[in-house]
Amino acid sequence: MQVRHVLHSWARILQGYAPALSIEITRECPLRCPGCYAYEPNHLGGAVRLRELSDFRGDELVRRVLALVEREKPLHVSLVGGDPLVRHREVERIVPELTGRGIHVQVVTSAFRRLPEAWASMRKLTVVVSIDGLREEHDKRRAPATYDRILENVRGGRITVHCTVTRQMAEREASLEKFVEFWCGQNAVQRVWFSLFTPQRGAFAAERLDPEQKRRVVEKLLELREREPKIDMAPSALRQFLKPPASPDRCIFAKTTRTVSADLHTPVTPCQLGGDPDCSECGCIAAMGLAAVGAYRVVGPITAGGLFHISHRFGQLVASTRRKEAPLPALVQIAPEMAPGPEAETP
Ligand code: SF4
Numbered sequence: 001m002q003v004r005h006v007l008h009s010w011a012r013i014l015q016g017y018a019p020a021l022s023i024e025i026t027r028e029c030p031l032r033c034p035g036c037y038a039y040e041p042n043h044l045g046g047a048v049r050l051r052e053l054s055d056f057r058g059d060e061l062v063r064r065v066l067a068l069v070e071r072e073k074p075l076h077v078s079l080v081g082g083d084p085l086v087r088h089r090e091v092e093r094i095v096p097e098l099t100g101r102g103i104h105v106q107v108v109t110s111a112f113r114r115l116p117e118a119w120a121s122m123r124k125l126t127v128v129v130s131i132d133g134l135r136e137e138h139d140k141r142r143a144p145a146t147y148d149r150i151l152e153n154v155r156g157g158r159i160t161v162h163c164t165v166t167r168q169m170a171e172r173e174a175s176l177e178k179f180v181e182f183w184c185g186q187n188a189v190q191r192v193w194f195s196l197f198t199p200q201r202g203a204f205a206a207e208r209l210d211p212e213q214k215r216r217v218v219e220k221l222l223e224l225r226e227r228e229p230k231i232d233m234a235p236s237a238l239r240q241f242l243k244p245p246a247s248p249d250r251c252i253f254a255k256t257t258r259t260v261s262a263d264l265h266t267p268v269t270p271c272q273l274g275g276d277p278d279c280s281e282c283g284c285i286a287a288m289g290l291a292a293v294g295a296y297r298v299v300g301p302i303t304a305g306g307l308f309h310i311s312h313r314f315g316q317l318v319a320s321t322r323r324k325e326a327p328l329p330a331l332v333q334i335a336p337e338m339a340p341g342p343e344a345e346t347p
């Protein structure tokens with residue numbers, strides 16, 4: 001991370017803004033992946049489900065997203081879903097608008113649809129394609145976004161592969177090696193990231209890894225990254241999987257990323273996963289990367305994380321003063337003429 005970016009982010013935190021904004025840009029997804037957190041009943045706290053929200057499309061969606069970004073002033077925007085490519089026409093308009101304002105944009109997709117050609121040359125855009133393990137398992141879990149379809153849809157593009165390691169993958173002999181060999185060998189793949197499945201507290205999940213499996217996965221990834229430069233994960237971040245943040249309150253990622261759902265109004269808390277995630281088993285790569293930065297000793301016993309938490313508290317005071325001076329009802333103010341539009345299209 002460049003010093004300039006760190007200073008920008010720090011300034012945003014001191015002003016009481018989150019440097020990163022994640023937007024569930026549509027409630028729709030053509031996939032039905034087992035273990036998908038976005039469609040869990042408690043993803044939005046239990047009162048309403050993602051599929052029940054009103055979402056937007058067309059000019060309305062573009063205008064509202066830009067207004068939200070204008071208000072929140074993030075340095076980094078993630079477009080997630082549902083699948084953002086369900087709204088590909090709108091997303092194709094939104095992305096250059098944001099990168100043109102100097103914002104780094106990340107689109108997280110299953111690549112069930114062909115990626116726009118223009119995206120391959122946009123330096124401030126990262127397209128993250130989620131791939132769940134080897135072909136046999138992935139194709140079963142993520143049809144219609146199968147291996148063959150992804151390969152076809154990303155041809156000529158520039159993508160980051162993101163794999164969430166599940167128990168099933170951890171149990172299969174040499175699955176990580178085979179996965180790395182296959183995807184790092186594809187021209188379109190610039191980088192490979194791994195997360196580990198994060199369970200919700202108290203819920204049964206077949207994907208959950210036990211501590212021994214987790215330890216072996218981390219060891220294997222530390223080994224694989226030595227010989228495969230496309231694995232873009234620092235050793236300190238990988239080791240952090242074995243000692244994740246104790247709670248959302250100690251999680252730098254949760255405190256620096258504001259997530260809003262498909263009505264562009266409902267917040268997703270405590271982090272992008274929503275619901276009641278078990279931080280003690282967190283496997284989110286973004287949380288681990290920032291936790292590793294937070295563990296860095298700046299001087300003596302003072303860590304970057306300690307400085308962050310002090311700065312964050314200060315920023316919250318600044319933000320509450322700002323709210324008292326100019327009260328805003330929610331994450332985005334909705335003008336009457338911008339009331340929820342017609343039902344979402346299905347892909
Ligand atoms: S593609 Fe993503 S949002 Fe859609 S069901 Fe799968 S995990 Fe959930």
Ligand code: SF4
Pocket residue numbers: 198244245247248251253254270271272273277278279282283284287
């Ligand atoms: S589940 Fe992970 S990302 Fe979410 S708040 Fe807990 S530690 Fe942070």
